[in-house]
Amino acid sequence: MNLSKKVWNNKCLTVTLAFALLLFSTLFDVSVAASDEDVHRARALRSREEDPTFHCKPKHVHLALGIPASRGMTVSFSLPRHSDRFQCYTFILLGTETNGKVVTFNRMEVDVFHDVRQYNFTSIVDGSYYVSDDFHHVHLRNLKPNTKYYYHIGTSPTSLTGETGERFESISRHLLETKVHVDDEDVGSFKTAPLSTISVDEESIPITFAVVGDLGQTEDSLTTIKHISELDDVAAILHAGDLSYSDSDQARWDSWFDMTEGAESDFLSKKLPWMMCPGNHEIECQLGTRDIFVPYQCRFAMPEVKHFEMEPAMNTNHSNPSVFEDGRYDFGNSFYSTTYGQVKLLFLNCYTASQKGSNQYQWLVDEFESIDRRATPWVAAFVHCPIYNTFRYHHNETQTNTFRASIEPLFVEHKVNFVFAGHEHAYMRSKGVKYGKVDASGPQYIIIGDGGNREGHGDYFSDEQEEWVSYRDNTTFGFGTLFFENSTHARWSWLKNSHILGTEIVDDALILNQFFTER
Numbered sequence: 001m002n003l004s005k006k007v008w009n010n011k012c013l014t015v016t017l018a019f020a021l022l023l024f025s026t027l028f029d030v031s032v033a034a035s036d037e038d039v040h041r042a043r044a045l046r047s048r049e050e051d052p053t054f055h056c057k058p059k060h061v062h063l064a065l066g067i068p069a070s071r072g073m074t075v076s077f078s079l080p081r082h083s084d085r086f087q088c089y090t091f092i093l094l095g096t097e098t099n100g101k102v103v104t105f106n107r108m109e110v111d112v113f114h115d116v117r118q119y120n121f122t123s124i125v126d127g128s129y130y131v132s133d134d135f136h137h138v139h140l141r142n143l144k145p146n147t148k149y150y151y152h153i154g155t156s157p158t159s160l161t162g163e164t165g166e167r168f169e170s171i172s173r174h175l176l177e178t179k180v181h182v183d184d185e186d187v188g189s190f191k192t193a194p195l196s197t198i199s200v201d202e203e204s205i206p207i208t209f210a211v212v213g214d215l216g217q218t219e220d221s222l223t224t225i226k227h228i229s230e231l232d233d234v235a236a237i238l239h240a241g242d243l244s245y246s247d248s249d250q251a252r253w254d255s256w257f258d259m260t261e262g263a264e265s266d267f268l269s270k271k272l273p274w275m276m277c278p279g280n281h282e283i284e285c286q287l288g289t290r291d292i293f294v295p296y297q298c299r300f301a302m303p304e305v306k307h308f309e310m311e312p313a314m315n316t317n318h319s320n321p322s323v324f325e326d327g328r329y330d331f332g333n334s335f336y337s338t339t340y341g342q343v344k345l346l347f348l349n350c351y352t353a354s355q356k357g358s359n360q361y362q363w364l365v366d367e368f369e370s371i372d373r374r375a376t377p378w379v380a381a382f383v384h385c386p387i388y389n390t391f392r393y394h395h396n397e398t399q400t401n402t403f404r405a406s407i408e409p410l411f412v413e414h415k416v417n418f419v420f421a422g423h424e425h426a427y428m429r430s431k432g433v434k435y436g437k438v439d440a441s442g443p444q445y446i447i448i449g450d451g452g453n454r455e456g457h458g459d460y461f462s463d464e465q466e467e468w469v470s471y472r473d474n475t476t477f478g479f480g481t482l483f484f485e486n487s488t489h490a491r492w493s494w495l496k497n498s499h500i501l502g503t504e505i506v507d508d509a510l511i512l513n514q515f516f517t518e519r
């Protein structure tokens with residue numbers, strides 16, 4: 001095992017481990033402090049500190065598509081830190097077959113790359129200081145395409161004092177058993193993407209995505225993810241920015257993961273890859289250093305182009321400014337792409353440089369040139385800032401205008417099918433648009449920022465609907481589904497949350513692929 005430590009720009013401490021077995025280990029510590037005034041609490045904390053199962057209990061499990069999505073998946077989770085008493089051997093078991101309700105885990109020839117990230121954070125809002133858990137990102141590679149896998153994150157604690165008692169050994173034996181009930185809350189599952197079609201004449205595998213934006217963690221947010229969890233055959237969740245609304249209160253990141261991973265959401269984040277682009281609520285400019293996007297970069301592991309690059313926002317005095325063209329955050333989780341079957345997914349960042357000559361612009365040019373539309377006939381882009389916007393609150397913001405000026409010509413030239421955005425807490429679907437004019441050969445722009453956040457809905461920019469708008473609504477929360485039937489036909493549906501009906505389809509459109517129909 002090769003172990004190396006890296007500090008990227010002194011922002012996010014990362015330990016990387018690479019090897020070809022499914023058994024891996026990492027050393028971590030945990031410290032707890034008991035209040036002198038509360039004897040019972042102190043005793044409970046001491047008891048918990050002496051319990052190795054507490055230190056080695058994975059939490060906040062979530063998934064991301066790997067590189068490529070047909071052969072890779074990233075399993076992420078967090079573990080506490082700061083103890084010199086226990087060593088935690090952590091491993092993942094994989095299985096592909098079940099006998100009734102029991103899954104059998106087998107040793108597989110799967111490549112594993114494991115990185116651990118951690119950050120310290122000083123809030124620009126109130127000066128409070130936060131030390132994060134260790135965030136483990138386990139990149140599984142060489143998987144089989146279009147295959148359902150069951151996985152179990154196992155941890156086996158061992159005392160650093162050399163005392164490996166019966167309790168430690170029994171835990172280890174239990175976690176290394178090869179058969180586990182599929183309904184066990186410690187068993188997750190995922191399905192790898194199908195291969196891209198070889199030509200548009202071949203029969204392709206239908207794909208459905210759930211699309212959401214500006215989710216937050218209100219009761220409306222929970223309703224949204226409950227409804228997503230009830231859908232059948234969803235391949236992944238695609239999120240157009242603004243996730244937890246932490247806004248420099250780092251405990252809100254923890255509570256957001258509690259919500260997405262918990263029983264009330266049917267353990268959703270353990271079962272579906274959750275892909276996202278950053279929004280302004282992920283900026284989280286820090287006090288003193290003015291570092292940006294650090295919690296977002298550490299807590300998630302998207303299929304990155306290369307390690308992130310960051311320059312602080314020295315002129316910013318706000319945690320999550322709506323208008324933002326300060327600092328720089330490139331690569332990493334900032335912008336990236338993946339291919340899922342017949343669909344190319346592009347995740348972009350309007351809060352970093354996007355003009356010609358920037359890293360993001362040149363990367364996007366290279367991405368478009370690499371797409372073979374015979375094998376990957378559909379292209380969908382995600383960016384938090386809406387290029388076309390029928391709502392008032394974030395209309396024509398500076399960074400949006402900069403992004404539109406440089407990136408819209410690429411969308412038009414390469415016949416991007418959909419551009420999804422958030423930011424406005426409402427819903428809108430445009431007609432095909434090119435440079436402000438209705439044109440069937442242009443992309444359709446969809447604002448899906450109605451996931452359930454705590455800031456309420458937005459107002460219309462004008463009472464009269466613009467000619468390029470097909471549908472708009474600023475009264476309710478919900479999400480969308482994007483179904484790709486084949487290389488030429490897709491269906492977009494917007495579902496509003498209903499406490500009586502569950503969900504109700506309000507806007508529904510059959511989409512023809514303009515790459516083939518408008519030539």
